[in-house]
Amino acid sequence: MNEIEKALLQKISGLHKIPSGAFNIRSNGKALKRQSSSDIEILPKEDGSGIDVIVKPNVKNKSVHIPVIITVGGLKDLVYNSFYIGENADVTIIAGCGIHNSTCNTSQHDGIHTFHLAKNSKVKYLESHIGEGEGSGGKILNPVTNIYMAEGSEMEMETIQIEGVTFTVRDTNAELLENAKLVITEKVMTSFSQKAKTNFNVKLLGKNSRAEIVSRSVAKDDSVQEFRSNIIGKNDCFGHVECDGILLGKAKIISVPKIDARSSEASLVHEAAIGKIAGDELVKLMTLGLSAEEAEKVIIQGFLMG
Amino acid sequence: MLKLENISYFVMQNGKKKHILRDVNLSFDNGKTYVITGPNGSGKSTLVKIIMGIIQPSSGKVFLDGEDITSLSISERALKGVCYAFQSPVTFKGLKVSDLMNIACGQKNDLSSLCSYLSMVGLCARDYINRPLDDKLSGGELKRIEIAMALARGGKVSIFDEPEAGIDLWSFENLTSIFEALKSTKIIVSHQKKVLQIADEIVLLKAGKVESIGSFEAVSGQIENDRCGRLRGENE
Numbered sequence: 001m002n003e004i005e006k007a008l009l010q011k012i013s014g015l016h017k018i019p020s021g022a023f024n025i026r027s028n029g030k031a032l033k034r035q036s037s038s039d040i041e042i043l044p045k046e047d048g049s050g051i052d053v054i055v056k057p058n059v060k061n062k063s064v065h066i067p068v069i070i071t072v073g074g075l076k077d078l079v080y081n082s083f084y085i086g087e088n089a090d091v092t093i094i095a096g097c098g099i100h101n102s103t104c105n106t107s108q109h110d111g112i113h114t115f116h117l118a119k120n121s122k123v124k125y126l127e128s129h130i131g132e133g134e135g136s137g138g139k140i141l142n143p144v145t146n147i148y149m150a151e152g153s154e155m156e157m158e159t160i161q162i163e164g165v166t167f168t169v170r171d172t173n174a175e176l177l178e179n180a181k182l183v184i185t186e187k188v189m190t191s192f193s194q195k196a197k198t199n200f201n202v203k204l205l206g207k208n209s210r211a212e213i214v215s216r217s218v219a220k221d222d223s224v225q226e227f228r229s230n231i232i233g234k235n236d237c238f239g240h241v242e243c244d245g246i247l248l249g250k251a252k253i254i255s256v257p258k259i260d261a262r263s264s265e266a267s268l269v270h271e272a273a274i275g276k277i278a279g280d281e282l283v284k285l286m287t288l289g290l291s292a293e294e295a296e297k298v299i300i301q302g303f304l305m306g
Numbered sequence: 307m308l309k310l311e312n313i314s315y316f317v318m319q320n321g322k323k324k325h326i327l328r329d330v331n332l333s334f335d336n337g338k339t340y341v342i343t344g345p346n347g348s349g350k351s352t353l354v355k356i357i358m359g360i361i362q363p364s365s366g367k368v369f370l371d372g373e374d375i376t377s378l379s380i381s382e383r384a385l386k387g388v389c390y391a392f393q394s395p396v397t398f399k400g401l402k403v404s405d406l407m408n409i410a411c412g413q414k415n416d417l418s419s420l421c422s423y424l425s426m427v428g429l430c431a432r433d434y435i436n437r438p439l440d441d442k443l444s445g446g447e448l449k450r451i452e453i454a455m456a457l458a459r460g461g462k463v464s465i466f467d468e469p470e471a472g473i474d475l476w477s478f479e480n481l482t483s484i485f486e487a488l489k490s491t492k493i494i495v496s497h498q499k500k501v502l503q504i505a506d507e508i509v510l511l512k513a514g515k516v517e518s519i520g521s522f523e524a525v526s527g528q529i530e531n532d533r534c535g536r537l538r539g540e541n542e
Contacts, residue, residue, distance in 0.1 A: 216399075244399060283360055284396040286380040287389060288409045288459060295381075298409070299398065306400025306438065 001027070004071055004100050012096035012128045013067040023065040024051055029077045040064055040091070050080035050112075053093070057086030057118070065094045068111065073103025073137045078110045085121040085153075096128035099139040099165070106138035106166075114146040117153035117180075125157045131164030138166040145172045149180035151206065157184045162304070163191050170198045176237075178206030186215040187304045190223035190251070200229040204237035204266065213241040218300050219251035230258045233266025245274040246303060248296075308334040308357065308463050308491060313366035315352055315514075326352045327514045330366070334463070339485060339492040341502050343529060344511035350495045351393060353511070354465045357493065358390040359383045370462070387462030391455070391469060393495070395448040397440045403451055404435045410458040423454040428480055445472040457484065464490045470498045502526065 001009070005027065009015050018033065022040035025032040034051075036042045039059040043052045053064055070077060083093065101107045117123060131139030147155060161168060174182055182202065190196050202211045211231060219225045231239035245253040259268035277299050285295035313330040316323045327349045334340055342350045355361040357368060359380040367376045375383055398406075407420045421431030427450040437443065439451065449472040456464055469481060482504050485492055494501060502508055508525040510517040518525055 278396075280392075280396045281398055283380060284392065285409065287358060287360075287384050288406070288455065289381060289384040289412055290409060291381045292379075298401070298405075302398060302400035302402075302405060304400070306402065306405075 001032075002071075005069055008069045008071065008098040008100050008130070008132075009067055011130055012069070012098040013065050013094050015065060015067065019063075019065050021063055021065075022053070024053075025065075026068040026077075026079065028070055028072050029075055037062070045080065045082075049078075050082070053081065053083045055083070055085045055089045055091050055121075057088055059086065059089040059091060061090060063092040063094060067095065068097040068109055070097070070099045070101070070107050070109055073101050073107055073135060074105035075107045077108065078112075080112045081114070083113065083115045083123075085115065085117045085123055087118040088120050089118070090122040092124040092126070094126045096126070096130075097141055097143070098128075098130040099132070099141065101131070101133040101135045101137045101139050103133075103135040103137045105135075106140060108138070108140035108142070110142040110144070112144040112146075115148065115155065117147070117149045117155060119150045120152040121150075122154045123156070125155060127157070127159040129159075129161040129165055129168070131166060139164060140167045141165050142169045143171070147172070147174040147182065149174065149176045149182065149209075151177050152179045153177075154181045155183070157182070158187075159184070160187045161196065162187070162189045163194075165190075165196070166194050168196045170196070172198075172200050172202075174202045174211065176202070176204050176206055176209035176211060179208045180206060181209070182211045184211075184213045186213070187217070188215070188225060189218040189220070189300075189304060190225055191220040192223060193221070194223045195225070196223075197226045198228065200231075200241070202229075202231045202239065204231065204233045204239055205235060207236045209235065209237045211239045215241075215243045216303055217243075217245045217253060218248065218304060219245065219253050220248040222250050224252045224254075226254045226256075228256045228258070229270070230260060231268055231270075232260045232262060233268050234262045236263065236265035237267070239266070239268040241270045243270075243272040243274075244303075246300065247274060247276055307336055307369075307371060308493075309369040310353075310357070311367045311369065313353070313356060313363045313368070315349075315356065315361065315364050325514050327356075327363070330514075330516055332509060332516065332519075334491050334493060335506075336462070336491055337489060338506040339494070339504055340507050340509060341494045341496050341505035342509045342511060343495070343497055343502060344517070348511040349514040350511055351467055354390070354467055354493060354495055357463070358388055358465060360390075384459075384461075387490075388465070389456050389459040389461045389463070389490075390465045391452050391467065393467035393471060395452040397443075397448065398438070399440060401439055402435075403437055403439050406439055406451075406455055407435070407458055410455040412459075420458070423458045424451070426457060426484060427451070427454045429454070449473050453481075453484070457488070460490065462490055464488060464492050466492070466494045466496075468495050468497075470496060470501060499526075502529075
């Protein structure tokens, strides 16, 4: 790996070196390095379209890194990755994609990730997306996350995209059986003329299933963001979706949170708020000695990272 | 010394000028405690916001240690040592109490010094330092944290806009002893008798004008006679 690749890998996955456990590093459309561990097996799909990550039952406190980096222009990369999490397993999966494009040709990565959580398994899924490079070519990322949750399983998903990605459509679809719990935190920042679309479709099928989705977005300059969520409650279940957006410059944010209770026992809530940074927040920080610009930076940093 | 010279402030209402403050002249000596009181709508909060730079006066000047700071921004005044505790504390999505306390100190501080300010306002610091400063905190908790930030900020002039509001469960003795221990010039907007009693001077505002200035003994009679400006805390 060259220095640009190393820096990109570090930004999206926090990796400074090759990790000791299971991992799969994909670079410019090809598997760069892959390693299974005694608990977690990573196998290429037979049709070559991606990988299967198989976590054995009862595996605890293990992690898998599956970063993707693209450092060339004009590449369109499509990959299907499947995750099979065994019963009672408890793992962290660190994904993410970084595009460094210095050319005038667009590069694109569409990562379709499908999770199958067996009974009482737990997954923490961290996903970070970055676009960089001075080239005028687009940096496009279209992640799709499909989540199938068996009885008593839990998943916590943190997905972050901070600037640089010129266009993205982010689809997340989930189905939860009895006592399954899903928590999703999404943080998106766009600038210039970037566009970001997010779609969450969650079906609460089982009794006592629970989904909480929090989306925080900052749209700067002329960028446009669209947030759509649809939580369907088909049982005695709880669903909560919260979408907060900060607008700067001439940016636009559209939020369409839908809740659909198909059971009289379902309890579904949505909250959405979009607007400029509150004037009193800026004033408060200025009374503590920050300039208006510094105050804005602190508010955005806290809003996205807090 | 902080000095206000011919401060006036008006807003346009239905095409006519509505005066909020008229020709206010005041001097605040270093280290002394001043309480600004008066009926609702007399211009108290507007006056302290003008000192902080949150509101620009329609005319008149503000001097700090002889320097004309009228055209300076809020941030510039803050860096010159003016600090301000809001009447209604501001909440943030994502910022923690420790973030705000560190900004108030002007640098990253060790946990124990941040905690000492929270302890001064009667909060168990360990329970609060990592909590988000959002609307999940009660009004009373937010108010105490607001005062703790002003204490951490320090400086030459400390402004407190109705500091007693919302801290009913916390004794006034604690609040007043904090003011007495502060070395800066204190300018406190208040209706509370116990706060007025610690003032070196009380400024009584009425309809945007300084009605009188003096000690508690000298001014309290005038406040008592004014039905709108009745003192709170008589039977508390």
